[in-house]
Amino acid sequence: xxxxxxxxxxxxxxxxxxxxxxxxxxxxxxxxxxxxxxxxxxxxxxxxxxxxxxxxxxxxxxxxxxxxxxxxxxxxxxxxxxxxxxxxxxxxxxxxxxxxxxxxxxxxxxxxxxxxxxxxxxxxxxxxxxxxxxxxxxxxxxxxxxxxxxxxxxxxxxxxxxxxxxxxxxxxx
Amino acid sequence: xxxxxxxxxxxxxxxxxxxxxxxxxxxxxxxxxxxxxxxxxxxxxxxxxxxxxxxxxxxxxxxxxxxxxxxxxxxxxxxxxxxxxxxxxxx
Ligand code: SF4
Numbered sequence: 410x411x412x413x414x415x416x417x418x419x420x421x422x423x424x425x426x427x428x429x430x431x432x433x434x435x436x437x438x439x440x441x442x443x444x445x446x447x448x449x450x451x452x453x454x455x456x457x458x459x460x461x462x463x464x465x466x467x468x469x470x471x472x473x474x475x476x477x478x479x480x481x482x483x484x485x486x487x488x489x490x491x492x493x494x495x496x497x498x499x500x501x502x503x504x505x506x507x508x509x510x511x512x513x514x515x516x517x518x519x520x521x522x523x524x525x526x527x528x529x530x531x532x533x534x535x536x537x538x539x540x541x542x543x544x545x546x547x548x549x550x551x552x553x554x555x556x557x558x559x560x561x562x563x564x565x566x567x568x569x570x571x572x573x574x575x576x577x578x579x580x581x582x
Numbered sequence: 583x584x585x586x587x588x589x590x591x592x593x594x595x596x597x598x599x600x601x602x603x604x605x606x607x608x609x610x611x612x613x614x615x616x617x618x619x620x621x622x623x624x625x626x627x628x629x630x631x632x633x634x635x636x637x638x639x640x641x642x643x644x645x646x647x648x649x650x651x652x653x654x655x656x657x658x659x660x661x662x663x664x665x666x667x668x669x670x671x672x673x
Binding site for chain 1: 663
């Protein structure tokens with residue numbers, strides 16, 4: 410069963426660099442920090458570009474994507490587990506985003522436990538999407554990535570806080 | 583006292599990995615550094631039935647399906663790049 414590790418797509422160094430710089434800028438303007446180990450971080454950026462080519466979206470490099478957007482929504486980078494993991498462990502699961510303390514090298518960046526529920530549980534969660542009857546003049550939408558709330562008829566196209574796309578919002582109230 | 587078998591050479595080591603995961607990459611590097619003979623599969627590079635088969639196998643050892651997952655002698659499972667445990671098990 411030995412399978413030689415190979416990539417099915419090789420992004421160029423220029424492309425990796427460009428996306429890395431952009432991501433770094435975006436992260437910092439939103440109060441987030443990329444892993445200061447540039448080599449490590451660029452490898453992850455490369456992986457994200459590979460996944461973009463493979464699946465059409467930035468599936469998390471350290472998790473097995475299904476290749477169906479609906480099923481992978483929680484792990485499109487930045488995943489919905491990032492913020493809690495940074496709070497608890499100073500890093501996201503892959504080690505792409507880290508806390509300020511980790512960025513300042515006050516705490517080490519180590520592998521952390523997987524917080525994403527297993528397949529069966531995720532399936533149940535998807536199926537029991539709660540219908541929330543609301544007496545409010547507007548529904549409230551929650552960004553699953555950063556928790557931003559917006560009371561309006563539909564979610565914004567892009568989260569003004571973390572730049573997550575519309576499909577990452579869920580009805581909150 | 584039963585003879586302690588050489589921990590490294592006689593053990594069957596299998597690694598479930600993802601080609602895009604950097605902790606998996608570090609795991610491979612560590613196994614190489616320790617001189618461990620091992621087989622591995624990058625599950626994200628598989629397709630169709632083969633992928634399903636490997637997933638089903640992996641699920642038995644690590645229902646969480648997190649990567650990397652190391653299986654030693656079909657019984658010991660190390661989930662994640664747990665450098666300390668890997669070194670202990672395979673020194
Ligand atoms: S935030 Fe980190 S753990 Fe989450 S998808 Fe992106 S790289 Fe993976």
